[in-house]
Amino acid sequence: MVNSLSSQHGLPPSVAVYCVGGAVRDRLLGLPIQDRDWVVVGATPAMMLAAGYLPVGQDFPVFLHPRTKQEYALARTERKTAQGYHGFQFYCAPDVTLEQDLARRDLTINAMAEDASGALIDPYGGQADLAAKCLRHVGPAFTEDPVRLLRLARFAARLPEFSVAPTTADLLAALVTSGELDALIPERVWQELSQGLMTAAPARMLQVLRQCGALARILPEVDALYGVPQRADYHPEIDTGLHVELVLNLAAQLDSPLSVRFAALTHDLGKAGTPAHVLPRHLGHESRSVALIGPLCERLRVPNDCRELALLVAQEHGHIHGSLTLSAPAIVRLLERCDAWRRPQRFADCLLACEADYRGRAGWGQKTYPAAAHLQAALAATQTVKSGEIAQTLKATGAELPQATASAAMPTRIKQAIFAARVAAIEPLLLTAQS
Structure with a gap:
């Protein structure tokens, strides 16, 4: 039966249009729907252009609706032809079915569609996996695209109550050992990581990446923090990697911007390089962190605002934590190093990251952080x-x-x-x- 959505979207009646992916998933979860994506079955690029759609796809036909600017993709299949994210050959033609298009998607919860009447089309069990709170791959082709590993980790952070299906966990490990991750372009890695950092439970992303061995390939500087001990009187959680997870989740709890969350992720990188004979003390880890953050940001093409704040927090978080005992000249010098008068918002973000660091410890989540108010008051006084x-x-x-x-x-x-x-x-x- 022809989907009547075609006429609503200005397409010939022989064409079927379906709402797919995230909008269907989020509706079933009772979450706000941010964007709607559409799959068009039975159409050609010429039909889309004739209806006024604007072409935007480089690798396969994707079009923007002339009024709503929502994305409409022609149904397609894909075949792996080379290593990496771009190593695919796509087939788009009117004979490609909706089920074939859904089969190429990553997770079952993202491989559902709705027709014009709102009826669910779920050939791969996505609704059952939503009910079971399970992240499961659609098929074995999951391992052909390394981005899917990052996307799954991001979804795990967005839906932290969901578990990864054991068979899917096996595929994640296989994808890592295949070397496919090494073919990812830095910009795409950063895109997925940054979206994961902006979820409600960003630490969950680190956990999933670490469990399959991907964290050591993507963020080896962070992976190296696990197992590094800290003083129990300051860090009841002991393990530096666990501390970073707590700091990240606290930054999310504070509704921090991306730059603050990235600073939370990287502020203690230097602790992995602390000489074994001085552990669990970490004297000098601030400068070691700064030395690691620069190359990491270059490798992943991290935006300047994130890089600058991460460097500042890594260098100054110890001084900011101890600012309640500083003399007036020492506070002025701290404000100078933070460029607080010219960049007060960045200084406020620095204090927010430091609050996340301070409270991001086992049992410390409900503590107050008086250093932030103290330094903000000092800045206000000097602004006169x-x-x-x-x-x-x-x-x-x-x-x-x-x-x-x-x-x-x-x-x-x-x-x-x-x-x-x-x-x-x-x-x-x-x-x-x-x-």
Whole structure:
């Protein structure tokens, strides 16, 4: 029977249109539907163009609806022809069925469709796996596309109550040992990782990747943290890898932006390089973390905002944790290193990442983090200092000095005067805190 959705979408009546994938899955889960994707059966690219659809697919025919801009893909099959994400040959023709199109999808919960009447089409048991809270592959072709491993880990983080089917876990391990992951382009790896970081339980993504051996291939710097001990008085969870998981989930609980979550992921990378004879202390791990974050970001093409915040948090989180005991000059120097006056939002994000680090420990999740309020108050106090006026006053005074002497000494004099004024602005806060 011809799907009547075709006429609703401006296509010939001989064409069938189905809502597929995430929209069907999320409706069954009772979750908000973000986007709707459509599969068109029985059509040709010429038909889509004639109906006003805009072509966007590079590897296979995908079109945007001329009004809604939703994606419409022609039903297709695929065949593996080479290693990697792009190593596929696609077949798109009017004789490809909906069931054949759904068969190439990754998970059963993503391989469902709805027709015009809202009837569910579920040839691979996706609805049963939703009820069982199970992430299961559709077929053996799952291992042909390395992106599917990352997508499954991302779905596990989005649906943390779902388990991975044992047979699917076996395929994940096989995909890792096949070397397919090495063919992934960095941008696609970052795309999947960043989406996983933005879920409600990002640590679940790390767990799934680690269980199949993929974490060591994709994020070896993070994988190396598991099994590294920390002082039990500061870290009841002991294991540094487990600490990172707790920090990540705490960052999600704080509704942090991506840059904060990436900083949470990378802030302690240097602990994996702590010499064994000084464990469980980790003196100097901050600079070791900074040295690792740069190459990691280059390898995965991490955006600059994430890279910059990760470097800042790695270098300064220990000083920020201890800021309640710092003197006024030390606080001003900390604010200088954080570029807090020029970039107050980044400083606020840095404090948020540090809060996640502080509370991301076994049994510490409900603790308060007074260091953040302390430093924000210090920043607010120093923002009352009128740096421009100080500079103008000193320049006017400097006019009375010989020109060569004044021009050489003036920048230093201005910097010292502004620093002293900021220290003076903070000192009353410290006296209040101590009283």
